[in-house]
Amino acid sequence: xxxxxxxxxxxxxxxxxxxxxxxxxxxxxxxxxxxxxxxxxxxxxxxxxxxxxxxxxxxxxxxxxxxxxxxxxxxxxxxxxxxxxxxxxxxxxxxxxxxxxxxxxxxxxxxxxxxxxxxxxxxxxxxxxxxxxxxxxxxxxxxxxxxxxxxxxxxxxxxxxxxxxxxxxxxxxxxxxxxxxxxxxxxxxxxxxxxxxxxxxxxxxxxxxxxxxxxxxxxxxxxxxxxxxxxxxxxxxxxxxxxxxxxxxxxxxxxxxxxxxxxxxxxxxxxxxxxxxxxxxxxxxxxxxxxxxxxxxxxxxxxxxxxxxxxxxxxxxxxxxxxxxxxxxxxxxxxxxxxxxxxxxxxxxxxxxxxxxxxxxxxxxxxxxxxxxxxxxxxxxxxxxxxxxxxxxxxxxxxxxxxxxxxxxxxxxxxxxxxxxxxx
Numbered sequence: 083x084x085x086x087x088x089x090x091x092x093x094x095x096x097x098x099x100x101x102x103x104x105x106x107x108x109x110x111x112x113x114x115x116x117x118x119x120x121x122x123x124x125x126x127x128x129x130x131x132x133x134x135x136x137x138x139x140x141x142x143x144x145x146x147x148x149x150x151x152x153x154x155x156x157x158x159x160x161x162x163x164x165x166x167x168x169x170x171x172x173x174x175x176x177x178x179x180x181x182x183x184x185x186x187x188x189x190x191x192x193x194x195x196x197x198x199x200x201x202x203x204x205x206x207x208x209x210x211x212x213x214x215x216x217x218x219x220x221x222x223x224x225x226x227x228x229x230x231x232x233x234x235x236x237x238x239x240x241x242x243x244x245x246x247x248x249x250x251x252x253x254x255x256x257x258x259x260x261x262x263x264x265x266x267x268x269x270x271x272x273x274x275x276x277x278x279x280x281x282x283x284x285x286x287x288x289x290x291x292x293x294x295x296x297x298x299x300x301x302x303x304x305x306x307x308x309x310x311x312x313x314x315x316x317x318x319x320x321x322x323x324x325x326x327x328x329x330x331x332x333x334x335x336x337x338x339x340x341x342x343x344x345x346x347x348x349x350x351x352x353x354x355x356x357x358x359x360x361x362x363x364x365x366x367x368x369x370x371x372x373x374x375x376x377x378x379x380x381x382x383x384x385x386x387x388x389x390x391x392x393x394x395x396x397x398x399x400x401x402x403x404x405x406x407x408x409x410x411x412x413x414x415x416x417x418x419x420x421x422x423x424x425x426x427x428x429x430x431x432x433x434x435x436x437x438x439x440x441x442x443x444x445x446x447x448x449x450x451x452x453x454x455x456x457x458x459x460x461x462x463x464x465x466x467x468x469x470x471x472x473x474x475x476x477x478x479x480x481x482x483x484x485x486x487x488x489x490x491x492x493x494x495x496x497x498x499x500x501x502x503x504x505x506x
Contacts (some may be wrong), residue, residue, distance in 0.1 A: 097208050100150075100167065100168060105156050105159060106156075106159050110294070110295065118494060122179065122490055122494050123496055133215045133216045134165070135164075135238075137220065138169075147246055149290055151158075151296075152408050154166045164290075176198050176225075178323070182328075184353075185252035186253060186329075186416045189252060191254055205226060205262075209232035217239065218240075219240050219241065221242050222243045227259055227263055242263050242266040244271050247414050249502060253462070269283055269284070270286050270288060272288065272401065273441065290402070291419050291492035292489065302427075314387065316354060321353065324409070326398055328358050328359060328367060333411065333412055333413075335412075341409070342354040342459075344456065345463050354385065355384075356385070371386065398423075403429075406466060406469075409433065410439065411433075411452075411458055412439060418436070421442045422487040424479075425448060427476075428479065430472030431448075432449065432450045432465065433453050434451070443479075444478070444486060448479040449475050450465070450478060457461050
């Protein structure tokens with residue numbers, strides 16, 4: 083370890099091991115079908131016992147955490163020796179990594195020498211603690227992307243897994259990250275169009291999926307969903323518009339508020355709920371939350387809920403069942419799994435044409451895609467006026483998710499990747 087890392091006031095940062103409840107792949111047969119589960123078992127036999135480390139920045143509050151909370155225990159059930167650890171950091175570190183996250187999605191940023199030093203110190207400290215007994219190390223997103231650079235000798239295959247839309251990154255962000263990314267053996271992106279320019283290592287793509295058996299997505303009787311939403315103070319007698327997402331500028335929560343206010347000119351009783359989780363690696367989230375809180379202070383029909391208030395996956399599930407219209411007003415989007423989550427509940431959805439959303443939502447068939455704020459409001463009103471159309475879209479959405487976006491399909495894709503990498 084360098085003197086810089088040794089002298090850092092934080093001392094040594096120990097990546098924390100995430101402990102998870104067990105999951106069994108065979109429990110997914112009823113909801114996803116026998117064929118995909120059998121395929122997972124056949125693939126797993128080829129890599130049984132492989133030692134895999136998943137390294138990310140937070141165990142709660144974001145899409146990566148949700149994916150790994152299912153992928154890791156299902157991998158173990160299939161005989162993979164997989165462990166998940168999260169990097170530790172302070173506010174200064176996560177300010178830098180949030181800036182890099184935004185920069186990779188196209189926001190104009192600059193990285194100062196002090197910020198670069200902060201980033202590299204934490205990555206070096208993490209590298210000193212993870213050991214080298216792995217067959218495959220999967221590094222998620224920009225936060226730990228430099229860890230590989232501080233382990234010059236490694237027998238593992240290193241994979242950088244990028245979950246954001248990095249198709250047109252800010253030059254400063256990509257120029258800073260690219261040397262560290264290219265120390266990996268392989269990079270995996272969500273969609274082909276997300277692969278950044280001139281990357282110098284082999285790449286592949288892997289589309290995310292939802293877990294139909296977790297508390298957020300499992301079958302929920304409507305009476306129980308209505309009771310849960312009603313207990314939070316939302317009227318069950320008036321229409322409800324919902325967005326579930328992190329409090330992030332790319333999710334455009336202020337644009338959602340504006341669209342809601344426009345739609346109320348047609349439906350004066352329309353309520354709005356913004357529901358989100360606060361991730362440990364996203365210091366910007368509370369700033370955005372507080373700005374929305376100030377904006378709706380005098381709005382009796384607008385509600386803000388977070389996991390910090392005790393609103394959990396079960397209650398998110400309930401909201402998605404009860405809402406008359408679900409919106410996802412993303413400006414940029416890595417994939418937007420909340421769209422598949424809502425589709426799985428048969429919800430009527432209006433979503434932005436960003437990132438992976440059009441991959442999930444077929445415009446005019448399983449929901450509606452929209453452009454600017456006025457377009458969003460108009461389409462929300464259309465679905466409120468046409469509950470028959472909303473139900474038709476909802477039925478098609480359930481079928482689409484069952485076929486393409488359930489967890490066993492992602493487990494299969496992950497196992498195929500592992501088989502290729504371990505074979506190398």
